Amino acid sequence: MKALLALKAACNQHALSVLVALVALTPAIYPEITLAAEGPANRDNGALVFEINNSSKLLAKPTENQNSITFKEITSSDPLAIKLKAYLEDHDSPLAEYSDEIIQQPQWQRALAVSWVESNFGIHCYDNNCSGIGVEPGHPAWRKYETKLDWFKDMAQLMETDRYKYKYDTFEKMKGIYVYPGSASWVYGAKKKYAELMVLTADAETEKLALSNTEQHKVETLATFPELAMK
Numbered sequence: 001m002k003a004l005l006a007l008k009a010a011c012n013q014h015a016l017s018v019l020v021a022l023v024a025l026t027p028a029i030y031p032e033i034t035l036a037a038e039g040p041a042n043r044d045n046g047a048l049v050f051e052i053n054n055s056s057k058l059l060a061k062p063t064e065n066q067n068s069i070t071f072k073e074i075t076s077s078d079p080l081a082i083k084l085k086a087y088l089e090d091h092d093s094p095l096a097e098y099s100d101e102i103i104q105q106p107q108w109q110r111a112l113a114v115s116w117v118e119s120n121f122g123i124h125c126y127d128n129n130c131s132g133i134g135v136e137p138g139h140p141a142w143r144k145y146e147t148k149l150d151w152f153k154d155m156a157q158l159m160e161t162d163r164y165k166y167k168y169d170t171f172e173k174m175k176g177i178y179v180y181p182g183s184a185s186w187v188y189g190a191k192k193k194y195a196e197l198m199v200l201t202a203d204a205e206t207e208k209l210a211l212s213n214t215e216q217h218k219v220e221t222l223a224t225f226p227e228l229a230m231k
Contacts, residue, residue, distance in 0.1 A: 078103070079211070080204035087200055093121035095130075098149045105156035107165070109201065113194035114178070115155070117186050122148050131155050132179070 088096035127144035134142035145151040175182030
């Protein structure tokens with residue numbers, strides 16, 4: 001009986017030794033377990049936290065302390081905003097600084113075209129009213145604005161109303177209605193600038209598409225060669 005108890009004790013001691021050895025080797029065999037265990041501590045220190053899916057890939061998650069990109073930063077880097085700003089600067093227009101917000105408005109090309117024949121893109125304005133909304137200064141219907149951007153938003157919304165969007169939807173039709181009595185030169189000037197702005201818009205869309213395709217290619221490349229993502 002004593003011999004049996006001694007053999008059993010030896011087996012238990014051997015199993016315990018094997019278990020201790022395996023625990024000691026775990027970080028070397030499965031390093032991701034160690035990284036995962038250290039995650040909370042890393043989060044407290046503002047470091048990157050890694051989510052482990054397998055031993056060959058680490059996905060970095062940004063912490064809350066990282067800065068986010070603002071909407072204005074996105075729109076101001078839009079090729080259309082950049083092109084419009086350069087276009088307006090070429091005309092010495094004070095509206096150039098609002099380019100990123102102008103392109104967010106409905107009917108903005110049409111509104112700008114009218115402002116060209118009314119005020120040369122905002123150079124000659126009264127009360128920051130750069131398209132003659134409200135007949136003329138001093139008239140009861142005359143509108144005053146704190147900034148030229150406030151005026152432009154109002155002008156764009158006016159062009160979006162049913163009256164001008166569907167009924168008087170061309171510069172020829174606007175002659176005698178929006179502008180009275182109007183003239184052939186008014187119509188010609190507005191049409192010319194509108195055409196230029198539409199070409200500018202099309203060029204910007206082509207550029208954005210090219211940039212989008214380039215970024216998509218980069219994503220596909222990283223997906224095909226995941227080791228590049230680790231660099």
